[in-house]
Every structure is written in structure tokens, then in C-alpha cells.
Amino acid sequence: MTLLGLLGLALLLLALAMLLPALLRSPRPAPTQAGSLAPEPNLALLREQKAQLDEQLGSGAIGPAQYALASSELEQRVLDEAAPATAPPSRTGGGRLSALLLGLALPLLALALYSWLGQPQAVLAPELQAGVAAEPTQAQVEAMVAQLAKRLDEQPSGQPPDPQAWEMLARAYASLQRFEESNRAYIRAGELAPRNAQLLADHADVLAMVQGQSAAGEPTRLIERALAIDPKNLKALALAGTAALQRQDPGAAVVFWSRAQALAPPDSEFAAGLASSLDVARAQLLAAAPQGSRPAASAPAAPALAISGTVSLAPALAAQLAASDTVFVFARAVQGSRMPLAILKFKASELPRAFTLDDSSAMSQELKLSSVGQVMLVARVSRSGNAMPQAGDLTGELGPVKPGAPGLRLVINSVQP
Known part of the structure; x- marks a missing residue:
């Protein structure tokens, strides 16, 4: 009992x-x-x-x-x-x-x-x-969706079309993973409500599934239309980042995902997913950083808005450095996104060495060294060559400094906790 x-x-x-x-x-x-x-x-x-x-x-x-x-x-x-x-x-x-x-x-x-x-x-x-209050079966759901589709297809010509009903049908098809039919329903809904940013973003998502999870072409155009209507639409921003990463532009992906992260509820699963995606994009940015192989004596004069100087290792950390380690030197904004504005990568065997950072070493056309008033200079020695910071990495910082400052001395003098 x-x-x-x-x-x-x-x-x-x-x-x-x-x-x-x-x-x-x-x-x-x-x-x-x-x-x-x-x-x-x-x-x-x-x-x-x-x-x-x-x-x-x-x-x-x-x-x-x-x-x-x-x-x-x-x-x-x-x-x-x-x-x-x-x-x-x-x-x-x-x-x-x-x-x-x-x-x-x-x-x-x-x-x-x-x-x-x-x-x-x-x-x-x-x-x-569970038997008393059972969920509808797959067959029951499909029957209800079919009934809604039939009602919309047989709607009298004198009755005004309902964009919300077509959007509902499109979402229902998507939930059943019937993406071709969902795409057709979204097309009809978009004809009736062309200024609905959320509808455009949802349509782009479904169309990408139709194209084998590729956002190239029409899905990207739908995303751009959605952001033109509502620049703060979370789904459109997230999809824009995915599209950028698919076209090998991790810098743009970081920009879009950072904007979405700033708008998302902090403790939500959506925000956690964005954080993981940002880690991937930033890792690709650092991995694609240009290799600096020119000797210091032959380094050209720094451009007007370049930051130049010398990076060296503190003597107390010399025993912890291996010649095969990788050194990253980059500049990031003092406030806001921590994405590198300009970056240089070389082998630890070249320390100490001169460096120059300018817009030519930017990782994204959207974020450049010349676009900010002050930056922090960071040097990091990675033992594994991994682009993401790890415990035990050797680091050093200098700043804030203004773009165009010459003759700076950046010292690697601490260990990443």
C-alpha cells in the first residue's frame, strides 16, 4: 500500500x-x-x-x-x-x-x-x-502533423493565409527530422512573414540540414537577412559563427560567437555550448598564426600603427625551457573580447628575439590592432604546442600599450597555474 x-x-x-x-x-x-x-x-x-x-x-x-x-x-x-x-x-x-x-x-x-x-x-x-498519462506516440504525432498540413493545403482561397500556422508546420516537420518538407513549409512561411528574424534563422538551420549540415550558399544568405533585421538574434549569431568556421574563417566565428555569448543567459546550456565553440575557434586562430622565421637583424621597420620590441625569458625560468617549445606573442584588447588582434608564433630556440605586430598579422578582418586604442602584450611558451593555455605554460604580459609604440621589452617571467 x-x-x-x-x-x-x-x-x-x-x-x-x-x-x-x-x-x-x-x-x-x-x-x-x-x-x-x-x-x-x-x-x-x-x-x-x-x-x-x-x-x-x-x-x-x-x-x-x-x-x-x-x-x-x-x-x-x-x-x-x-x-x-x-x-x-x-x-x-x-x-x-x-x-x-x-x-x-x-x-x-x-x-x-x-x-x-x-x-x-x-x-x-x-x-x-506512465500508462495513465502516456506521451503521444510517433504515429499520433505524425497524424496530427499530416492533418495540419492538409488543412493548410486545402485552405479556401478567400481565407487569409496564416504565417504562424505554416511556421508551426515547419517546426513540426523539423522535430520529426523531415527536413525537406520542413524547408518547403519555411519557404511558404517566409513568403508570408519576410521580416521575421527568428523564422529566417530557423529556416537557415533546416536548410543547412538539407544540404548535409552545410551553411554555404542560401543558408548563409538567410542568416545575413536575419541579422540585418535583428542583430541580437541569438540563433542567427550562433549560426553565423558556424558558417564562418565552415568557410575557414575562425576569426569571424569568434566575433559572432562572442556577441552571442554576451547576450545569452550566463548559466544556460546555450552559453556553455558557445564557450566550447569559442575554444575551438580560438585554437584554430592560434594554430594558423604566421611563423616568424626572419632573423632579428633583418626585421623591417615597424609600420606607423605596429607594436615592436623584444621578447625574452627570465633567467629564473631558463631551466624550464626546451628548444622545441612553441612561443606565441600576441596583442589583445584591454577590455572586451580576449581574442588576439595580432599574433606571432616561433620556436623557443629563437629566444630572445625581436617581434613586430601589426594589421598584417591580424587573425580576422573584423578585429585588427589598429581598431583599438590600447592593448595588452602577452607572450606564452607552450610545451605541447597547443594553442590553448595549459597549466605549466610560461607566460609574460606587458601593458596597456598603444599601437605604434616601439622598443618594448616583453619578459616571460611566470608559470601558468
Whole structure:
């Protein structure tokens, strides 16, 4: 028996324990005149209490078992008030009969009320509850989608088309992974609502699935239209980053995903997915950094907005450096995105060496060294050659500095915790 059943049984036993002794006890004659009835105000008060019980049951303030118990008590009080004040000398047999009937009727009444007003499936075991409130089957869902599609196809010509209904149909097809049909429904919805940024982004997503998860061509154009209408549309920004990464432009992917990350709820799964995607894009950026193989003596003069200087290793860390380690020197904005604006990569065996960072070493056309007023210079020695920071890497920072500053000295003097 479930906990709910045990509690209900306990309440019923408590009610019977309160009522049965009174019914089994022999009544005592009252000193009042035989045949006199209770005053009408007492009965009116009991009727009001009954009405209050009905209201409390209807509002959910009390449960069916409580209602049954209280109703029984009220009914007994009505009988007591309405009956003659002096009873026959012996009612033991009638009282026992009433007790027997009440003992049977009260549980049945409580169960009947609970079945009518309550939630009988709540007392079922979890495996049986699943059968009571089962999810629609795949066949049922497909039947409903087919019915919606038929209704839209057979819509009378005089009735104005409903773009939301077509969008709903497109989403339903997509949930069933019927992307070709979803694409056709999105085309119709887009004809009816061409300025709906979310619809355009959803359409681009489905069309990319039709093209084998490729955002090239029409999906990218749909994404661009969506962002032109709503530059803060999260799905369009996320898809734009994916499209950029597919066309081998990790810098643009970082830009789009960083914008989406700034708008997404911080603790959401969407934000966590963006963080993972940004790690991948930034790793590709660093891996694609140009190799600096020219000797320091032959380095050309720094352009007007270039940052130049010398990077070296602190003597205290010399024992931790291997000639095969990889050195990254890059500039990033003081505030905002931590994406490198310009980057240089070379072997640790070349330390110390001169460096020059300018727009020609930018990783993205959207973010350049010349686009900011101040930057932080960072040097990092990676033992594994991995583009992402790892514990044990040797690092050094300098800044803030302004683009165009020459003769800087950047020292690698700390260990990544």
C-alpha cells in the first residue's frame, strides 16, 4: 500500500474512533420537554457550515477525506438538533446498527468523492502512472502533423493565409527530422512573414540540414537577412559563427560567437555550448598564426600603427625551457573580447628575439590592432604546442600599450597555474 493510502486509512480510522463510541453509548434522557425541536437558528447555522464545507472542497482548501469526515459530523449534529430531546429508554440496538452502517458508508463515501474530485492516478505506482498519462506516440504525432498540413493545403482561397500556422508546420516537420518538407513549409512561411528574424534563422538551420549540415550558399544568405533585421538574434549569431568556421574563417566565428555569448543567459546550456565553440575557434586562430622565421637583424621597420620590441625569458625560468617549445606573442584588447588582434608564433630556440605586430598579422578582418586604442602584450611558451593555455605554460604580459609604440621589452617571467 502506498503512503497516500496509509494516510487515508489512518484518517478514516480516526474518524470512526471519534464517532462510533457516541453511537454505541446508550443515550441519557434530557430534562427538556418531549417532542420539542431545536430552535431554527441552530439548524440555519449548521446549513451555513455545510455550505462553507462545500466551498472549501471546491477551492481545494480541504481534501475529500476531510470533507467526508466533517460532513458526517454535521449530519449527526443535524440529527441531534432535529430529534426529540428525550429519547426512548433503550436505543442500543439502533445505535449499533447506525455504527455499523456508518463504519461501512464513511470509507465508501471518501473513496467515491476522491475518485470524482481527486487524482486517483496519484496513488498508482510510477510504472503504472506512465500508462495513465502516456506521451503521444510517433504515429499520433505524425497524424496530427499530416492533418495540419492538409488543412493548410486545402485552405479556401478567400481565407487569409496564416504565417504562424505554416511556421508551426515547419517546426513540426523539423522535430520529426523531415527536413525537406520542413524547408518547403519555411519557404511558404517566409513568403508570408519576410521580416521575421527568428523564422529566417530557423529556416537557415533546416536548410543547412538539407544540404548535409552545410551553411554555404542560401543558408548563409538567410542568416545575413536575419541579422540585418535583428542583430541580437541569438540563433542567427550562433549560426553565423558556424558558417564562418565552415568557410575557414575562425576569426569571424569568434566575433559572432562572442556577441552571442554576451547576450545569452550566463548559466544556460546555450552559453556553455558557445564557450566550447569559442575554444575551438580560438585554437584554430592560434594554430594558423604566421611563423616568424626572419632573423632579428633583418626585421623591417615597424609600420606607423605596429607594436615592436623584444621578447625574452627570465633567467629564473631558463631551466624550464626546451628548444622545441612553441612561443606565441600576441596583442589583445584591454577590455572586451580576449581574442588576439595580432599574433606571432616561433620556436623557443629563437629566444630572445625581436617581434613586430601589426594589421598584417591580424587573425580576422573584423578585429585588427589598429581598431583599438590600447592593448595588452602577452607572450606564452607552450610545451605541447597547443594553442590553448595549459597549466605549466610560461607566460609574460606587458601593458596597456598603444599601437605604434616601439622598443618594448616583453619578459616571460611566470608559470601558468
